[in-house]
Amino acid sequence: MTQSLADLRSRRWFSASDMRGFAHRQRIQQMGLRREDVLERPIIGIINTWSDLSPCHAHLRERAKSVKRGVLMAGGMPFELPAMSLGEVMVKPTTMLYRNFLAMEVEELLRSLPLDGVVLLAGCDKTTPGTVMGAISAGLPMLFCSAGPMISDRYLKRGEPTRAVGAGTHTRMFWDEYQAGHIDEAEWIGLEAKMTRAPGTCNTMGTASTMTSIIEALGLALPGSTSIPAMDSGHSRMAADCGTRIVQMVWDDLTPAKILTKGSFRNATVAQMALGGSTNAAVHLIALARRAGVNLQLEDLDAIGHEVPVLANLYPSGDKLMEDFHYAGGMPALLNRVRAHLSLDEMTVTGHTLAENIAGRESLDDAVIRPLDHPVSPSGALAVLRGNLAPDGAVMKPSAASPKFFHHRGRALVFDSPAEMNQRCADPELDCDENTVLVLRNAGPVGAPGMPEWGGLPIPKKLLDQGVRDMVRISDARMSGTHYGSCILHVSPEAAVGGPLSLVRDGDEILVDLTSRKLELLVDEAELAARHAARVPPPRTYQRGYIRLYQEHVTQAHEGCDFDFLQGTAPTPQPPIF
Ligand code: FES
Numbered sequence: 001m002t003q004s005l006a007d008l009r010s011r012r013w014f015s016a017s018d019m020r021g022f023a024h025r026q027r028i029q030q031m032g033l034r035r036e037d038v039l040e041r042p043i044i045g046i047i048n049t050w051s052d053l054s055p056c057h058a059h060l061r062e063r064a065k066s067v068k069r070g071v072l073m074a075g076g077m078p079f080e081l082p083a084m085s086l087g088e089v090m091v092k093p094t095t096m097l098y099r100n101f102l103a104m105e106v107e108e109l110l111r112s113l114p115l116d117g118v119v120l121l122a123g124c125d126k127t128t129p130g131t132v133m134g135a136i137s138a139g140l141p142m143l144f145c146s147a148g149p150m151i152s153d154r155y156l157k158r159g160e161p162t163r164a165v166g167a168g169t170h171t172r173m174f175w176d177e178y179q180a181g182h183i184d185e186a187e188w189i190g191l192e193a194k195m196t197r198a199p200g201t202c203n204t205m206g207t208a209s210t211m212t213s214i215i216e217a218l219g220l221a222l223p224g225s226t227s228i229p230a231m232d233s234g235h236s237r238m239a240a241d242c243g244t245r246i247v248q249m250v251w252d253d254l255t256p257a258k259i260l261t262k263g264s265f266r267n268a269t270v271a272q273m274a275l276g277g278s279t280n281a282a283v284h285l286i287a288l289a290r291r292a293g294v295n296l297q298l299e300d301l302d303a304i305g306h307e308v309p310v311l312a313n314l315y316p317s318g319d320k321l322m323e324d325f326h327y328a329g330g331m332p333a334l335l336n337r338v339r340a341h342l343s344l345d346e347m348t349v350t351g352h353t354l355a356e357n358i359a360g361r362e363s364l365d366d367a368v369i370r371p372l373d374h375p376v377s378p379s380g381a382l383a384v385l386r387g388n389l390a391p392d393g394a395v396m397k398p399s400a401a402s403p404k405f406f407h408h409r410g411r412a413l414v415f416d417s418p419a420e421m422n423q424r425c426a427d428p429e430l431d432c433d434e435n436t437v438l439v440l441r442n443a444g445p446v447g448a449p450g451m452p453e454w455g456g457l458p459i460p461k462k463l464l465d466q467g468v469r470d471m472v473r474i475s476d477a478r479m480s481g482t483h484y485g486s487c488i489l490h491v492s493p494e495a496a497v498g499g500p501l502s503l504v505r506d507g508d509e510i511l512v513d514l515t516s517r518k519l520e521l522l523v524d525e526a527e528l529a530a531r532h533a534a535r536v537p538p539p540r541t542y543q544r545g546y547i548r549l550y551q552e553h554v555t556q557a558h559e560g561c562d563f564d565f566l567q568g569t570a571p572t573p574q575p576p577i578f
Contacts, residue, residue, distance in 0.1 A: 002253045009140070010043040012577050013114035020577060024114070033077075038114075041077040042250040044243070045115040047106055047135075049127040051085030056124040056208065057147050058199035059230055063239045067119050067145060070243020076117075076250070078243065081109055086126045088208070096478065097450030097550060099126040099133075099284075100563050106134025107566075112575055115140060117250040119242050123147025123200075125207040125481070129284035132215060136256045136291040137566065141249040143349050144221040145242040146212040148230035149322035150200030165195050166322075167202040168482025169315040172456070180464050200230030203322040205314035206482035210277030211284060216331045217271035218288075219259045219348030223357040227330035229323055249349060260292035263343030267354060269301055270341045273308035273381040274334055276317035276399050278481025279489055282382060283451075287560030293569035298393045298558050302384035302517070308341050309375035310399050313368050316484035317399040318376050320368050328368035332361035337369060385488060385519040388528075389474070389500050389510065392492035392558045394519055400484040402470045406514040408486075409522075410437040410472060412504050417442060418454050425460040432460055434468045437510045441501045442538060444476035444494025445554045445561045449547060455479035455489040472512055474519075476501055476557070488512065488519060490557035496538055497556070503531040 005011070013024045025035050046067050050060035064080045071078040084102045086095040110118055118138075120131040123146045135142040155165040174191055177183045183191075201208035212226040222242060228235045265285065272281045282301055289296035312334060313320050325334075335342060336358045344355035363369035370376055380398035398406065413436050415421035421440055424430055432438075438457045445451045455477035459468055473487045476494035493499035500521060504510075509522040521528070542548045553563040560567075 003251055005040065008042055008116050008250070010038065010114040010116050012574075014038045037077050041075055042116040042247055043114055044071045044076045044078045044246055044250070045110060045113065045118040046078055046080045047083050047109065047118055047120045047122070047131055048080055049083055049085045049122045049124070049131065051087065053090050054085040054087035054124065055196070055199060056087060056150075056201045057085060057122070057127070060121045060147060063121060063145070063236065066236045066239035067121070067243040070240035071247055074244040074247035076243070076247035079115075081113070083109065083131065086124060086130065088125045093448065094450045094452035095126040096452065096561070097547070099130045100550070100554070100566065101546060102127065102130030103133040103137070103566065106131050107137045110135065110138035110140055111572065117141040117246045118143075119246050120144045121147065123208055123212055125211065125280065128208070128211040128215060129288060132220065133288055133291050133562070136260065136288065139255055139257060141246065141254050142220065142256055143242050143246045143249065144215045145239055146215070146221060146226040148200050148226070148228050148232070148235050149203040149209060150196060150198050151229050151231055152203055152321045152323045153195050153197050155194065164321055166204040166315050166482070167196050168206050168480055169204045169484065170195055172483050176459070176464060176469060179461065198231050202482055204316060204482045205275055205277055205312060205322070206480060207278040207280040208481075209314075209322050210272060210275060210281050210481055213275055213331050214268045214271055214277070214281060214285065217335060218264050218268045219346055219354060220256070221349065223332045223350065224330045227322055227326035229326060245349065248351070252351060254349065254351065256292065259347050259349065260294065261346060262294050264346040265289050265294050265296050266304070266343050267335075267346060269304045270308050270338055271331070271335065272301075273305050274310065274338045275312045276310040276314065276376060276381045279382060279395050279397050280478055280481055282395050282490065283478065283557055283561050286558070287562040290560055290562060290567040298384045298395070301382055304341070305382040306379055308338060308381070309372065309379060310377040310381050311337055311370045311372070311375055313370055313376050316482060317381070324365070324368045328365035329361055329363050332358045333363045334369050336361045337363060337372060383514055383517060385512070385514075385517050387519040389504070389519045389521040390491045391500070392556060394474070394488050394491040396488045396514070398514060401486040405470070405472050405486040405512065408435070408437075408472050408512045409509060410435040412437050412439050412506060412508045412510050414439045414441070414504050414506050421457060425458050428462050430460050430462055432463065434463060434471055436471065438471055438473045439501070439504055440473070440475040440477060441495035441504070444491075444496055445556060446551050447476065447494055447496025447538065449542070449551050449554070451476070451478050451557065451561060453478050453480045455487050456483040456485055457487070474501075474510065492556045492558045494556065498532075498535065498537065500528070502535055503528055
């Protein structure tokens with residue numbers, strides 16, 4: 001034990017013999033608790049991102065009870081604290097606009113209340129990075145308890161083989177089939193009740209599964225915990241284990257600062273690549289690293305993407321679902337397969353190193369966690385492109401793209417907004433073919449605002465009817481991790497702050513070359529300079545409120561889209577207690 005009862009942070013509230021100490025103990029007893037409940041135990045916060053409009057987190061109130069059970073059994077005192085719930089599909093314009101809001105809320109909850117440690121209950125795309133970013137900055141011992149993926153569904157159609165179907169990826173596939181007339185309206189409506197059968201996060205390797213898995217690889221979640229299906233009884237037991245473990249972490253003073261290093265972020269990046277994870281991880285990983293004072297750049301991600309094969313055979317890069325991944329051994333088995341790429345001596349929430357956590361954990365199903373000599377893809381979960389169209393970088397997921405577009409030159413067709421894009425893409429006379437490069441701009445962190453997942457631009461209806469299912473698409477937006485296609489995303493700097501994407505015109509030629517990592521606008525420099533001089537910046541629509549704060553302080557995609565004033569490790573004084 002490195003902390004005694006007298007060392008606990010919560011003592012500042014509860015042990016003083018003055019009038020303030022009296023008031024704090026008095027208010028605890030107002031709730032029916034005893035004064036010794038807060039005087040003789042570590043106080044554990046349970047940050048809960050449950051809400052009635054967050055289906056991925058619908059079970060988290062129940063899980064909070066399991067965490068409390070674990071805390072009490074280990075001699076701690078639990079308090080559940082609600083935090084902003086960001087259900088990915090319901091929140092508009094995009095949950096990304098509120099990731100930093102959640103991070104601020106978590107950080108300030110932890111700082112302002114009498115807490116000694118925290119369990120984070122989260123899992124949907126932004127709730128994972130949002131809660132963890134805030135907890136890193138708060139600096140208390142913390143443990144991430146993942147909401148867990150939803151259970152799998154099956155698609156049955158007479159005369160066709162039964163298919164496992166998952167959230168997000170198959171919605172997009174069925175939508176394209178419906179648009180092309182291969183699915184009738186009755187079947188399309190019937191599909192609404194499919195693919196999302198039960199509470200839990202999306203069961204493909206979308207952003208939710210990517211981020212929870214990455215947090216486990218970082219060392220901030222119990223080994224094997226993040227893939228347990230939300231509705232599995234093992235999920236409740238895991239939540240209780242989190243409650244038990246966090247109490248010991250408080251005694252050991254095992255803070256995030258003792259876990260998060262350059263090496264642990266390398267492990268998270270290796271995991272992202274071996275998983276074939278979402279491109280969104282590029283933004284969140286950099287934001288997390290900057291909170292921890294670790295220098296992580298897009299180039300680091302690209303270099304690791306070159307060397308690490310995609311082994312997890314999960315949608316959208318493969319054809320299995322998270323439930324299969326769990327049965328195959330989950331993250332410990334995957335990490336053990338790529339252990340040659342890992343920094344194995346990093347500390348984790350278990351109090352053991354990563355090497356100790358994954359020792360002996362073998363893949364139980366090579367069809368799901370592939371062997372090194374039979375990967376889903378030899379590399380290519382993430383590639384970083386640069387050039388005069390993206391001086392600060394852009395990202396692509398080659399493993400979910402069409403290889404025929406890895407080297408491509410085509411004419412640009414430019415959309416300034418999603419409304420214009422949707423209207424023009426429905427036009428049967430739209431001037432385009434499958435070699436056209438679709439461009440969407442004003443969809444970045446400042447421009448949209450919030451950098452929504454608009455980067456999976458729709459294939460124009462005319463081309464869908466011709467059987468086209470993929471094209472090169474470029475934007476300053478993000479893309480859902482459950483989607484697939486030859487989409488170049490996160491172009492930085494974005495159009496709204498004067499990035500070169502703002503200079504592209506219909507008919508300009510664009511070159512994409514994955515081998516040399518190039519993204520070039522083939523227009524001569526004098527012409528681009530003239531266009532730049534004539535550029536009229538878009539008006540700022542938000543004059544007040546949170547969104548004004550967001551637009552004034554959000555950083556660009558290659559910097560993690562955190563607020564500039566939230567990055568870094570400058571110490572924040574503890575609240576004075578008077
Ligand atoms: Fe919540 Fe996909 S919508 S995890």
